[in-house]
Amino acid sequence: MKKSVKRNLIAAAFIVPSLFIFINVVIIPFVMGIVYSFTDWDGFKFAGSNFVGFGNYVRVFQDSDFLTSFGLTFKYAVCMIILVNVIGLSLAMLVTSKIKSRNLLRSIYFLPNLIGGLILGFIWKFVFTKFFVQVGEVMGNSSIFFNWLDDPTASFWALVFVGTWQMAGYVMIIYIAAIQGVSDEVLEAADMDGAGGWMRFRKIMFPLIMPAFTISLFLTLSNAFKQYDTNISLTNGGPYGTTELVAMNIFKTAFSMNQYALAQSKAIIFFLVILVVTVTQVVISKKREVEQ
């Protein structure tokens, strides 16, 4: 008995600090937020606020800006998922093949992920607004080298581009780990049976790295939905509010328009949507995973 009590104590000693922080910083504010979203809280003391039931939630669905932002964020998330995973996987395959510079390439491709989203946004903002324009002037009237951030569609793709540039390296690392976990014997067996490159990838490699897909898709999905710092530094919602993603809309509702309770309701809805989408994705992906 003593041994198991001691073991439990040791386990608790390691868990309790993190649990304490988690409860204080995540759980308690979350519950408080749910309560606030049912009131007309003005952002200062909670004391004088009145309960308004689902009033805020009704207003959220009438807010056309929020719905537009949500739609835009969905589009953004879909583009991001496809691009990040395709590019990440390709880079991972490249870097685990026999080419000579693969270690160097690994570092290079991962580097963008180390730069924070905010700085990245500012750097690319400079590239799009100043560098592109200069190159466009030198090359004559170019259809690629203009100020991308002046046009709503181009701005959207600029956001996708920068987001992909940042996340692809991270996702690449996950795929590398998965690819290296595939045992060589299976691949050799496939080779001997006469499977070509593409067949080998589709039927053998792909199902065996499914767990990595689950993880990467989940990460990309949740990150894409929550995108804020690159959004604010690259486009700041511009031009004229057309690239405003959900997180930025919520922040604006709270801090520019001083509608704190409404913003809180938006945040809860945001949380629920991400929850549903990511859980669905994980459940579906897990079903397709193959045991090694």
Next chain:
Amino acid sequence: MKKKVGAALLSVAMLSTLVACGAKSDDGANKANSADTTSKGTGKKAVITIIQNKVEIQSALEDAVKEFNKTQDKYEVQALGAAGDNLMTVLQTQFSSAPEKAPTIFTTASGSEFQKYLPYMAPLDDMKAASKIVEGQDTAARNDGKLYGLPVALEGFGLIYNKDMFKEAGVNADDIKTWDDLVAASTKLEQVKGVKKAIAYAQESYFRFMHPFNWPFALMKDTSGTIAKINAGELKLQDIPELKEYVADLDKIKDHTNLSKDTYDEQVAGFAAGQYAMIHQGNWAQGLLNDYDVKFEYGFLPVPFEGNQGIAVGNSNFFRVNKHASEDQQAGAKAFLDWLLTDPAGQHYVTDEFNFIPVYSGFDTSKMDPLSQEVNRYASEGKTVKWVFDQFPAGADQEFANQMEKYYAGKLTGEGLLEALQNVWMTAVKK
């Protein structure tokens, strides 16, 4: 043996980072976010924190604070990082979590910001500086007769123009009396070598919309009455004659402007480099112009709308003292502000380092920089127009600016712009 040593080293390393981070963040949190409330009875100096939004004066403010701390030993003042455009957000989070730990001295505008933070402001009638405020400049900070703020500076905006370039182009600034004169002058100015466009606006919401649209509203016969009618839904922006005329004028000048694509920095830099003949800015840009070591002469030109001959002058930024700070801290805050605004050592900072135009009597204004002298000149000649943009609906400035951006991009006509602005106005008022 190796494993044990390794484990021991690792736990020491982890513990030390924990301690170091804990200590650092404590210090940082104390310095930056909280006022020391344990000063009473422990013999320690009361700590007063000051936060304001003018990034141009931040380092000079820190020097002023250092000097004040040296002259006495009852209080210690600390300047918090300048919050720039985010001041309202910072104040919001500080005051909603723990008002007694929020900055002791903070600045807000008048109008809706004043009303919002009024419960946190201490009355300042007993201060020395309060009795020296220039006639009429304290009304915006009074509520129920009591004074809740000290005006920071007199500020003016209009068209800052390059006097040397005007001479070179053969344009006489005094001859620009109507908007058409301005358009004609712009055409001439763009002939000068190196000039990209005649007029430049900046893209920040205040510079893109709030200041430019101050003109038609301020030059109306009854601004407050009109705005009240708009808020009540009785009057629409697109039906107001002054606004229709202003938008028509914007149409005429649009091709001679930079379509407000530049940031504040780029706009002033372009002016200093001779790429723009005029910029729509205020005297707060003096600091930037000094940094660029501008060699040509410059001054203010009135925006020739509806026969206007003046520049827009106002003082909508006020120093406030936190009512929830301790007695000692409030006394210290008042001591610092009195030093800054009435003691010659402090006043030197206000006029020479911050480049502010003082709104108090007892200042030596003989060594003011060019733009401040211009503002003073217009103010003393009575050629001023009021700042009325603080009556625009709160928090809608970025939305308004977005519509301006659409207009400049050619997606909205003048009429369309007014309709779009009307929609934004009505949404912002409905709360």
